[in-house]
Each structure stands twice: as structure tokens, then as C-alpha cells.
Amino acid sequence: MRSVRARAALGATVVVALALAVAGLAVLLVLRANLTDQAGLQAEVAAREVAGQLALDVPYDELKTGDEEDHPVQVTDEEGRVVAVSKDLEAISGTGTDRVTPVPQPSPEGGRNDDGHDDDDDDDGTGSADPARGEVSTDDPDFTNGTATVDGDRADYRFASVEATDSAGLTLTVHAGAPLAAEQRAVASVRGAMLTGLPVVLLVVAGVTWLVTRRALRPVEGIRREMAAITASEDLSRRVPEPGSHDEIARLARTTNETLTALEASVDRQRRFVADASHELRSPIASLRTQLEVGAAHPGLLDVPGAVADTVRLQALAADLLLLARLDAGERPGAARLDLGALVHEEVSQRTGDRIPVTVSVPEGGGFEVTGSRGQLARVIGNLLDNAERHARSAVAVTVHGERGGVVVEVTDDGDGVPGAERERIFERFVRLDDARTRDEGGAGLGLAIARDVAVRHGGRLTVTDAGERGARFALWLPDAR
Known part of the structure; x- marks a missing residue:
């Protein structure tokens, strides 16, 4: 049945x-x-x-x-x-x-x-x-x-x-x-009346239940037909009809439409991601190909440093795309306990080629332990420092301190800052603002997006605010391991 x-x-x-x-x-x-x-x-x-x-x-x-x-x-x-x-x-x-x-x-x-x-x-x-x-x-x-x-x-x-x-x-x-x-x-009279009336009552109950259920499930059939049409047309902009009632079926329709909205946004984001990735890969590949073709025809004109730079850029972009793919696939972060203050010192000590020295402020005594993937968290700190180095005028500072059951890493620069209307948009993938802050060479607009995704998957958050009168302050909050 x-x-x-x-x-x-x-x-x-x-x-x-x-x-x-x-x-x-x-x-x-x-x-x-x-x-x-x-x-x-x-x-x-x-x-x-x-x-x-x-x-x-x-x-x-x-x-x-x-x-x-x-x-x-x-x-x-x-x-x-x-x-x-x-x-x-x-x-x-x-x-x-x-x-x-x-x-x-x-x-x-x-x-x-x-x-x-x-x-x-x-x-x-x-x-x-x-x-x-x-x-x-x-x-x-x-x-x-x-x-x-x-x-x-x-x-x-x-x-x-x-x-x-x-x-x-x-x-x-x-x-x-x-x-x-x-x-x-x-007793016989009452029993006979019951036996005679029972089939009639049961037929009435069955008929009324059938009609009421049919009327109640009519919106469900409309939802099913619309979902079948959406599946056949692959048009995620369509929505299922929402009945005017406030019952479970109406909530089902609203939830279905919310799911379709999220799915449409996800598909659009994926399409933009593929298009942006193709665009970002096209430039270094075309440049590298041109240099190799010139070198093949005229060996004396081969720009080896330029070819190496394009290859490094391709390698970094491929690594960023691979990490984003793993994050989108739901890869769980590690469960290792690590000291975030020590990790910041280690990352800064390895940055010997920065144009602006980085000032580190970590209170003595440590105690800034968090749980997660050491490699991914190091990547977040590195991306924040890269972003600050590209836009700072003369100073980049990193501080570590405890706050509300967690550990906060703040990276501050004295650049032009981020306009209030753009503070969420800069965490989208392949987004580079047109002002002097981000239209620089080498950046594909993935660093901050990767940093926020990693922070969220570690149970934390990444936000940006003004750093006083000038500059930007990026704050990474992660739950304390204790």
C-alpha cells in the first residue's frame, strides 16, 4: 500500500x-x-x-x-x-x-x-x-x-x-x-445494533479520513511536481508553492525553498569559482607559455626569473585551490593541541624577505593552547601577514591574548584600511578591491577566503575592523583547548 x-x-x-x-x-x-x-x-x-x-x-x-x-x-x-x-x-x-x-x-x-x-x-x-x-x-x-x-x-x-x-x-x-x-x-439487542452500526461507522471514518488526507496532502503533490520540474529543467531559480496555512506542510515548503536558495547560491558560487580560477590560471600559464616559446625560438631572450616567478605563482594558486576543495568537501581539522603564541613566533621568524619588519607581542607564560590542524592554522597566520605586508605603509604588528574562553591573534597594519561596506566582501573568493589596498601583483584574492574558512572549521571566527585612525586590524578568535 x-x-x-x-x-x-x-x-x-x-x-x-x-x-x-x-x-x-x-x-x-x-x-x-x-x-x-x-x-x-x-x-x-x-x-x-x-x-x-x-x-x-x-x-x-x-x-x-x-x-x-x-x-x-x-x-x-x-x-x-x-x-x-x-x-x-x-x-x-x-x-x-x-x-x-x-x-x-x-x-x-x-x-x-x-x-x-x-x-x-x-x-x-x-x-x-x-x-x-x-x-x-x-x-x-x-x-x-x-x-x-x-x-x-x-x-x-x-x-x-x-x-x-x-x-x-x-x-x-x-x-x-x-x-x-x-x-x-x-444484551442481544444492543449487540445487534452495534454489529449493524459498526460497518457504517467504519465506512464513514475511512471515507472522511481519505478526503481529509487528500485535501491535506494536495500541497505536497504541488511541491513534488515543482521539484520534479526543477530537476528536469535544472533551473534552481524556481521555487515550490507555499500554502497559506501555518502547518507542517507550509513549513516543509518554506524549508524546501530555503534549501533551493542555498543550493542556487552554492551552484552560483561554484560557477564563479570555476570561472575565476580559470581566469587566474590563464594569465600565468599564458605568460609562461610566451616566455617558453620565445626561449625556444631565441634562447638568448629567455626570461628565466620571470618563468620561475610564473611557475611559483601557479604552484601557490594550485595549492590554494586544492585547500579550498578539501575544505568544501568537509575535511575535518586535526585534533592536535598547539600553542598559538609559539606558532606565531615560528611563522614570523621564517619571513626573512618581508619589506616591513613584523612586531610580535605575546605575553610570557604561554597558555594560549588551541586544538586543530597545525598546518592550516599556520596557513591562516601566513595569509594574514601576507595581506598586511602588501598594504602596510611602515608597520605590521601581531599580538596574541586570551579573550572570552578563547585565544585571539590580531594582525594590524597602518595601510588605508578596509571600507565598512567591503569588510565582508573581502572574505569572498577571488575578490580584490579596486582601490589601492588590494589591487597588487601576485594576489588571486584567495588568501582571506581561505583564512576565514579555516577559522570557521576550527570553531572560530575571523573579522576585520579599523586599527585606530589608519589601517586595518584582522582578529582571529579560536576556542581555548582547555
Whole structure:
């Protein structure tokens, strides 16, 4: 099942079906329990009426059991023998004994005769009766379910068992039943209604879920079609439609458009990078080729120093392009711990050909440790110093100090500075301002771009500000290794 609409409709239908099944079962159980309790109450009332008569020594054959069909009665003695039953009771179960024929009782002195009458009355009727009376148990009755056949009709009953003691101390148990037909009819009616209505409810749920899901996913289909068109046309300037709602689909559309914007910018940047790299490589290659062709035709005119300079320029440009390619590919920096102050001293000490001496200020004691790639960080410091040397008038200074959980390296020159509107643009690749600051020989406009990329990938940042009244200050911040 590949359709989201179908899966949603099926899932909703299954959930609703389970919920309705559980709710319906609970309703049926509660209904059955309530109706069974009502039947038990009716049976208890009937049993206590008969037990009250037994406590008053009413003869067995004169017991009033009410409606025999609605309340069949069975009376047993302490030994479980049947001593009385209601009229027309033909069979019974669920009361402890299934006998329905009363057993004739002996006629002990002072007891009941076979007819259930007392034998201690005077023949002439002048004797006094025993004033003792029996009693009915006040304990909660026992309830059981069973069946009874009354006048040929067999049905289910709820039986209540109540004990009674007559005046002679004989304990009798009255089993009276109440029919469960009403409970069974009600449960069957409710169950039938549920079974009939359940398919209709499930069809409605499935249909509504299908329509709602279809309407909700309509913008997704529009997004899919537009993305397919963008893929086919390779036109990254197109955008997917954004619905006016503020739900997850609208956020998906906005995120998709943001991704397309970032992808378009990345592709444009890559295209400009390739074009600029080709342009930068063309000049030294053409110059080198011209010098070699002249040298081949006229060996005495070969400009060896110029050819070497062009080769060095090509080599440096190729190294810069290779480093940028590795950075763009997501190369992770190293995890070595190094002292940034010592690295600055080492880099400055190797710059013996600078036209302006570099002043270094690093507090004693060290403690400026950072984590990263020694080669890449040395490249950053070297690029910042190269930039300062090209634009300084008479001074270049490097300072190292701690700041807000990190280490800062500041490279300052006394050149013309960087205009405020250009301070972010100079970190773009192949960017060289047209003023006197950067239009110099040998620079391809990659040094500062490489420096910022390396700083960012080390968890730091590289910014430029004014250095007082004149010049520029480049500040490299890297997180402290501690």
C-alpha cells in the first residue's frame, strides 16, 4: 500500500474499529452486570418472602411462592433434601441439587408432620401453642446462575439462596429464581445494533479520513511536481508553492525553498569559482607559455626569473585551490593541541624577505593552547601577514591574548584600511578591491577566503575592523583547548 492516503484511512479505520470494539464490549459487560444485579435483587426478594413464611412455620404445601414462572422456588433442608418446590417446577439446575420432588419428612414429637403442620396442638384445640418463632438470615444471599423448567418452558434464571430457621430450630435454604430473559434480550439487542452500526461507522471514518488526507496532502503533490520540474529543467531559480496555512506542510515548503536558495547560491558560487580560477590560471600559464616559446625560438631572450616567478605563482594558486576543495568537501581539522603564541613566533621568524619588519607581542607564560590542524592554522597566520605586508605603509604588528574562553591573534597594519561596506566582501573568493589596498601583483584574492574558512572549521571566527585612525586590524578568535 504505497498511498499515504490509503495508509492513513486504513490506520484510522483500524484505530476506530478497535476503540469501538473495546467501548462496545465495555457497554455490553456493564449492561449485562446491571441487568443481572436487578434479576438477583428480584430473586432475593422472592427468596426472603418464602423464607419469612418458613420462619412463621407456614406448612410446606401452603407456601406462597408468587408467580411460579417468574420465580421458581426450591427449598432444601440441612442435609440437602428437597422439602418444597413451587408449583409446576419440572427441572432445575444451579441450586446445588437438581431434584424437584419433595422428600416426605418424618413427624418427630414437637415437629412438623408430613403435611408440614405441627403435632403438638391439643386434639380438642384447647392446648396452648409454642410462642417461639423462627428467623430469616440477614446475611447477604448467595447468587448463582442456572436453568429451570416450569410447565414445559425451560429458561435461564438468576438464583438467590436465603437461609431461614423455623421455630423447631430446623435450618432451611430457599432457592428462588428471577428470569434472565430480559437481560438476554437487552444484551442481544444492543449487540445487534452495534454489529449493524459498526460497518457504517467504519465506512464513514475511512471515507472522511481519505478526503481529509487528500485535501491535506494536495500541497505536497504541488511541491513534488515543482521539484520534479526543477530537476528536469535544472533551473534552481524556481521555487515550490507555499500554502497559506501555518502547518507542517507550509513549513516543509518554506524549508524546501530555503534549501533551493542555498543550493542556487552554492551552484552560483561554484560557477564563479570555476570561472575565476580559470581566469587566474590563464594569465600565468599564458605568460609562461610566451616566455617558453620565445626561449625556444631565441634562447638568448629567455626570461628565466620571470618563468620561475610564473611557475611559483601557479604552484601557490594550485595549492590554494586544492585547500579550498578539501575544505568544501568537509575535511575535518586535526585534533592536535598547539600553542598559538609559539606558532606565531615560528611563522614570523621564517619571513626573512618581508619589506616591513613584523612586531610580535605575546605575553610570557604561554597558555594560549588551541586544538586543530597545525598546518592550516599556520596557513591562516601566513595569509594574514601576507595581506598586511602588501598594504602596510611602515608597520605590521601581531599580538596574541586570551579573550572570552578563547585565544585571539590580531594582525594590524597602518595601510588605508578596509571600507565598512567591503569588510565582508573581502572574505569572498577571488575578490580584490579596486582601490589601492588590494589591487597588487601576485594576489588571486584567495588568501582571506581561505583564512576565514579555516577559522570557521576550527570553531572560530575571523573579522576585520579599523586599527585606530589608519589601517586595518584582522582578529582571529579560536576556542581555548582547555
